[in-house]
Amino acid sequence: MVRREHEGSVLEAGQALRRGEVTSVELAERALAVADELGVYITRFPEHALASARRADREFAAGVDRGPLQGIPLGVKDLIAVAEAPTTAQSTVLDWGQGIDAAVTTRVKEAGGVIVGKTSTMEFGCGVPDRAKPFPIPRNPWDTERWAGGSSSGTASGIAAGMFFAGLGSDTAGSIRMPAAFCGVTGLMPTYGRVSGAGCVPLAHTLDRIGPLARTARDCAALLEVIAEVPFVAPEFTGDLTGLRVGVVREHHFPEDADPALAGVFDETLSLAEGLGATLIEVTLPYWKELTTAVLVTASCEALAHHRAELITRWPDFGVSARGIFAAGALVSGADYVQAQRVRQVVRQELARLFDDVDVIASPVASIGAPLLDDVADEAGQQNAEVFEKIxxxxxxxxxxPVLAVPMGKTGDGLPLSLQLAGRLFDEATVLRAGDALQAAR
Structure with missing residues (x-):
């Protein structure tokens, strides 16, 4: 169900708008006309979208140019407030924010973006789909029996299916990069603090980050320029990686039961980078297991802190997966939480030293393609460890x-596989430049 006729990027569509080859109203009408067979939307905004599109066309005609998002149809994850509808976070517990725009939504609207709807997620941005709840089950456009990934599920699936050109997601433990990888699109988790989280339903406040998803790294750069609270300027995209030092990570990323195509696809992508002038350096990520554990401890504790009152009074209204993750925070002591923060600080220092020797660090996003929907939950309705340990x-x-996920090839079954490029703090420009060069060379 990947719609080839809608493969144009944000920047390509913007050029067509400025040449007068298409109008924003036409783009919005096409986006709204695509049937939602994938569980992409929580709600659509046809009247608002068309009004925004007409405004963009009037401004183009008057010579007013607000930048690359002007007149472009976009989707917004339903954790991020958009004034035209309530924010549900895909939960019956929450009905919040109607009439309010998040900081990023305000920026998108001021830049002339056309928001066509709120997109599906996992409950409060975590866990797995819950068929018992009255919300869409996000499906993968490459195979509708497979998961779109979580939790910026609808945004990634909608881009891949041609329902809009780009969108916004959030990432607490992979929620931009995982769906981008499984749906074969591009997703950027910016540096923590680059983008304001005001008006976004939190999962874990020291881990959450809002970022863009789109077809290309260049499109992600264009969106980041708009939504960044700490100003960001897109780099010059030359396709030349001469002098770029790429740290190559293999440990912990290639389990015995990885997809058989993964190693070959990863090595081919690295060879492509080398051919563009990059130097490859094998590296090991410091304290892999310790930091991964610290992130999960932090997430469950901070989520419990946010939801504790509602868990006490409305336990049955939470989905099985979400309440299991939140309740796990009650099993962690305050000392454990403090120790997790100490681990995070130690690893920050170690990585800063590692980035003295490399400019970006490359690894797979996951060792598998998109899993079947029937496989993502265990018998108790919780995350299936056999699946999630491969992410x-x-x-x-x-x-x-900052970390960028870019498509790098396919599994033997034709499902997308994705490369993860991490950079120095506030150096999104380098990871975007590297991702763009790899995409342009394919």
């Missing part, structure tokens, strides 16, 4: 570095 995203949430 290697949480590590980077613990340290704050």
């Amino acid at each position: 290697t995203t949480p590590y980077w949430n613990g340290v704050g570095n």
Whole structure:
């Protein structure tokens, strides 16, 4: 169900708008006309979207240019407040925020973006789909029996299916990068603090980050320029990686039961980078197991702190997966939480030293393609450890570095596999430049 006729990028669509080859109203009408067979939307905004599109067309005609998002249809994850509808966080516990725009939503609207709807997620941005709840089950456009990934599920699936050109997601332990990987699109988790989280339902406040998903690294750069609270300027995209030092991570990322195509696809992508002028350096990520554990401890504790009152009074209204994750925080002591923060600080320092020797660090996002929906939960309705241990995203949430997920090839079954490029703090420009060069060279 990947819709080839909608493969144009944000920047390509913007050029067509400025040449007069298409109008924003036409783009919005096409986006709204696509049937939602994938569980992409929580709600659509046809009247608002068309009004925004007409405004963009009037401004183009008057010579007013607000930048690359002007007139472009976009989706927004339903953890992020958009004034036109309540924010549900895909939970019956929450009905919040109607009439309020999140900080990032305000920026998108001021830049002329056309928000066509709120996209599906996992409950409060964590866990697995819950068929018992009255919300869409996000499906993968490459195979509708497979998961779109969590938890910026609808945003990634909608981009891949041509329902909008780009969108916003959030990432606490992989929630931008995992769905981007499984749906074969591009997703950027910016540096912690680069983008304001005001108006976004929190999961774990020291881990959460809002970021863009799109078809290309260049599109992600264009969105980041708009939504960044700490100003960001897109780099010059030359396709030349001469002098770039790429740290190559293999340990913990290639289990025995990894997809058979993974190693070959990863090595081919690294060879492509080398051919563009990059130097490859084998590295090991410091304290892999310790930091991954620290992230999970932090997430469950901070989520419990946020939801504790509602868990006491409305336990049955939470989905099985979400309440299991939140309740796990009650099993962690205050000393454990403090120790997790100490681990995070130690690893930040170690990584800063590692980045003296490399400019970006490359690894797979996951060792498998998108799993079947029937496989993502165990018998108790919790995350299936056999699936989730093959997703290697949480590590980077613990340290704050920017990380880009870009498609790098396919499994033997034709499902997307994705490369993860991590950079120095506030150096999104380098990871975006590297991701763009690899995409342009394919």
